[in-house]
Amino acid sequence: MSPDLAEWVLTYGAAGLALAAFVGATLVPVSSEAAFVAAVAAGLAPPTALLWASVGNTAGCLVNYAIGRLARERIGDRLMASRSGRAALGWTERWGVPALLLSWLPVVGDPLTLAAGVGRVPLAWFVPLVAGLRVARYAALLWLV
Numbered sequence: 001m002s003p004d005l006a007e008w009v010l011t012y013g014a015a016g017l018a019l020a021a022f023v024g025a026t027l028v029p030v031s032s033e034a035a036f037v038a039a040v041a042a043g044l045a046p047p048t049a050l051l052w053a054s055v056g057n058t059a060g061c062l063v064n065y066a067i068g069r070l071a072r073e074r075i076g077d078r079l080m081a082s083r084s085g086r087a088a089l090g091w092t093e094r095w096g097v098p099a100l101l102l103s104w105l106p107v108v109g110d111p112l113t114l115a116a117g118v119g120r121v122p123l124a125w126f127v128p129l130v131a132g133l134r135v136a137r138y139a140a141l142l143w144l145v
Contacts, residue, residue: 008020009035014048017049017052017056018059021036021052021053021055021056022056024056024060025060032053033141040145050138050139054138061134064113065114066117068114068116068118075117084107084111085111085114091108097122097125099112100125101129103129103130104134104137
C-alpha cells in the first residue's frame with residue numbers, strides 16, 4: 001500500500017479505509033487488503049472495518065461496471081490490449097454472470113468488473129455477487145489476522 005493511503009487509513013479511520021478500498025477496486029494498483037489489515041491493526045473495530053472496506057470496494061467495482069457499460073467500445077478495445085483484460089472479456093463472454101465469481105482475484109478481478117459492464121451483465125446480478133464477494137474476502141482476512 002502506498003504511504004499516502006496508509007496515512008489516510010490511519011488519519012481518517014473508516015472513511016480513509018473506504019477510500020483506500022474504493023481506489024483498490026479500480027485499475028489503480030493499490031492493495032485494499034493491506035489498507036484493511038492496517039485499519040484493524042490501528043484499532044478500527046473489525047465489524048466497522050468490514051463494513052467500510054466492503055462498501056468502498058463495492059462502490060469502486062460499480063464505477064468500473066459503469067465505465068465498461070458507458071464506454072463499451074473504447075473499454076472493450078483497451079481490455080483486449082492486456083492479457084488480464086482479454087481473459088476477463090473471454091470469461092465474461094463464455095460464462096456470463098458466473099464469471100463474476102472470480103472478481104475477487106488479484107490482477108483479473110478489476111478487469112472482470114469492467115468486462116461485466118461491457119458485457120451488460122444485469123445490475124441485479126452484479127451488485128449482490130460483487131458485494132457478497134467483497135464481504136467474504138474481508139471476513140476471510142479478519143479470520144486470518
